[in-house]
Amino acid sequence: MSAPSLLDVTIDFSTSHLVFPTIVGTLLVLMGAVLAVARRHEIRAALAGGIGWPTDMDGLRFFGTLVLTAVYFLAMNEIGWRWPNRGFGFLSASMPFLFAMSVLYLHERSRRHLMLAAVVAVLAPLVAWLVLFRLFDVSLP
């Protein structure tokens, strides 16, 4: 056997869960630093313009999507608890959610568009419920 070298490693089983995360974490920090240096001109340009939300962003539709989706999760679960194992939580939360999302995304909220959105908001969850819950036995809230 050759003499022990720098490349020899002994891993203690009790701390073995930290070996790989430490290596990967170190790599991540190093590469992040190199990436930041490589992109320094862009970063400087971005910082020069002041920190804030991009001006070309449609904030209402973007954050509206996030808020409505979160409310949808909560409502679906809450209603689902009242009548368990029937998928009613899904059904009754999805219809207003779909309609609200369509209205949020519409640019020109004419009567015709709103009617179409309402019809889809009723039909789509119904079809999904029939197919998933009734036909495929997928458990829905």
Add this chain to the structure above:
Amino acid sequence: MDVLALISPAFFGLVAAGTVIGIFFGAIPGLTATMAVAVCLPLTYSMGLGTGLAFLLGLYVGGISGGLVPAVLLNIPGTPSSIATTFDGYPMARRGEGERALKIGICASLFGGLFSLVVLYLFAPPLADFAIKFSFVEKFLIILLALTLLAALGSGMLTGLFSGVLGMFVSLVGVYDINNGGNGDIRLVPGFLETWLESGFSLLPVLIGVFGLTAVLIEAEHGVREDAATKKLLLASGKPFRLSVFRGQWVNLLRSSAIGTFVGLLPGIGGSAASILAYSQEKTFNRKEPDAFGKGAPSGIIASESANNGLTGGALIPLLSLGIPGDATTAILIGAFTLQGIQVGPLFIGDNPGVWQAIVIAMLFANLCMVLVMLFAIRPIARVVMVPKYLLLPIILMMCVVGAYTINSGVMFDVWTMLAFGVFGWLIYKLRLDMAPFVIGFILGPSAEVYFVKSLESFGTLTIFFTKSWIAMLLWVLILASVTASVAIARAGARRARMAAAAEA
């Protein structure tokens, strides 16, 4: 399991249904094959192994193929893999040859799909047989090679590698699994989340988040503009389609399909690379009509479409023989396989010959369905690209929520995971990092950890990664080659950019 036990009328019915739904997803700009598989996953939760796989593979083939419809008719690639189809497809449509261009694309897609299926059938089993001999050392090096390859051929070595390592880091959250020889201790989790994150983030909610919700958020950020409705569809007023257009195209078909299959084999590189690579090769080597490209040359469509369908079989080769996904869509397929209790890897084909044959049959049938549906229903499909987004995106969101919620039979934490990773995916997009390496790093992270730590535990020296066998040495040569190639490509690109800038000045 015997192949006959898996195949039933329902099996073929679900391949067909999956293909049709996939075509619609592919045809609608902004929706992709990956999203089709992610969104339709809950349908397979209660299906059996054979039928579930049949449906998902149909979605995959249909989703990749459907992208050519808006590429030709609206100059918008329906999926990224149809990008080069727009170069010549749209000029043809403007001449009134929309239907002809579509049919040329459909036939080329069929050729590419079947070509790659033959390659898959011939090469996956021997590759798997070879890979069975791999020890943890070689398996770790294969993952390392996959990561460097996808970084080298993606949008930039550094960005790709960083994204891949980030995915790996996120995958290590939770307990070092005892089932894999770990010590069962938790890491990288803040105390108040320990109950929820004990086994880390669930794979499918993460994937549904980054591929489903992220796409919706990107649309919402840009204000959900209806781009399809403003343009007029140009189907058929000019030259009709004849099969004779394929005369003299054999070299193009074979080369482009082979490029697509090869690109599919390499992990993490999507269909857009396959399509553009095949297109530029055909443009370079075409002597008959070199000036026609970009103005409506059928050869351009043939190159792009045979390459992107060539991807389908190619991407399944590393998935089924090594357990490494070849692209984002097959990454989701890994999740679906796991759900059905199947571990993909070198042992998969040998242990499950029936399932393997069923996969090949499903792919074959999906390609045939794709051609029949697209050839005979091209007009209704062409109308689908006009479905307004304000109706479509809410439905996609609903399906994402259902998919995440039902995966573990109603764990709300999974839904929050989906939402968090949807936002995270949007951040990745904003920071111009790469999603595909992130996802593949995320999927392969836990295996990489086990292979690496166990190798060191048994051999006690880092030199083992170089000296274990000739395969290990060969893998290092390939890793170095991919790094060198990527540096060379980046330098050449920078030089071209400098020259272009100098020419402009």
